[in-house]
Amino acid sequence: MKKKTIKAQHQLSPDEYIRTKARTLPIYKCYINSYWFETGLTILVITRQHKNGNFTIGYYFIDTYWKGLFKSGTNFNFTKAQLDEFVGFIVKGVEDKEMVVEIDYSLAHNIAYGGLEFAEKKGFSPGKGFELSRYILNENDGKIEHIELGFGKNEFREIGDDDIIMECVENMIKQK
Numbered sequence: 001m002k003k004k005t006i007k008a009q010h011q012l013s014p015d016e017y018i019r020t021k022a023r024t025l026p027i028y029k030c031y032i033n034s035y036w037f038e039t040g041l042t043i044l045v046i047t048r049q050h051k052n053g054n055f056t057i058g059y060y061f062i063d064t065y066w067k068g069l070f071k072s073g074t075n076f077n078f079t080k081a082q083l084d085e086f087v088g089f090i091v092k093g094v095e096d097k098e099m100v101v102e103i104d105y106s107l108a109h110n111i112a113y114g115g116l117e118f119a120e121k122k123g124f125s126p127g128k129g130f131e132l133s134r135y136i137l138n139e140n141d142g143k144i145e146h147i148e149l150g151f152g153k154n155e156f157r158e159i160g161d162d163d164i165i166m167e168c169v170e171n172m173i174k175q176k
Helices: 014-024 080-092 105-122 161-175
Strands: 027-033 041-049 055-063 068-078 100-103
Touching (some): 027 105, 055 080, 100 105
Antiparallel strands (some): 041 055
C-alpha cells in the first residue's frame, strides 16, 4: 500500500501576500485628511478587508503642490481596533480637530496615481515604500474614471503646521 505524501503549503510572507493577493481583497474604506485640497499636503489611507475581517492598509503622503507622491507604506492584517487606532491618530492630528474624511475609491485612486505621475514629472521618487504599497491600489489601467486634480497649483507653499502634522504621522507609523 502506497503512503500519501502531504505537501507542505507555502505560507506567504506579508510582502508576498500584498504583492500577489492584495488586489483581490475588497476595498473597505478610503480616508484622507480634510484639509488636503487647501494645503496641498495629503495623507491618503486605503484599506482592504480580508475574509477573516482584518485589514491590509496602504498609506500615501502626497504633496499636490510641489513633490507629488513622496512616501508610502503598508500595514498587513490589522484588526479593526488597530485600524481604528491608526485612522484615529490621523483624525485627532495634533490639535484634536476632526481632520479625516472618508472618500470613495475612485478619488483615492486618482490622488495616488496623480501624485505618482506628478512626482515623476518633477523628477522626484515616490520612495521605496511604493514598491509594495502600489499593490494596495488597483492597477492604473483606465478602468477607474480619470479625475483631473490640478497638481502643482502652488509650488511656493510655505512650511507651516501641516508639515508638523505630516511629521507626527510619519513618526507614529515608524513606531508601529
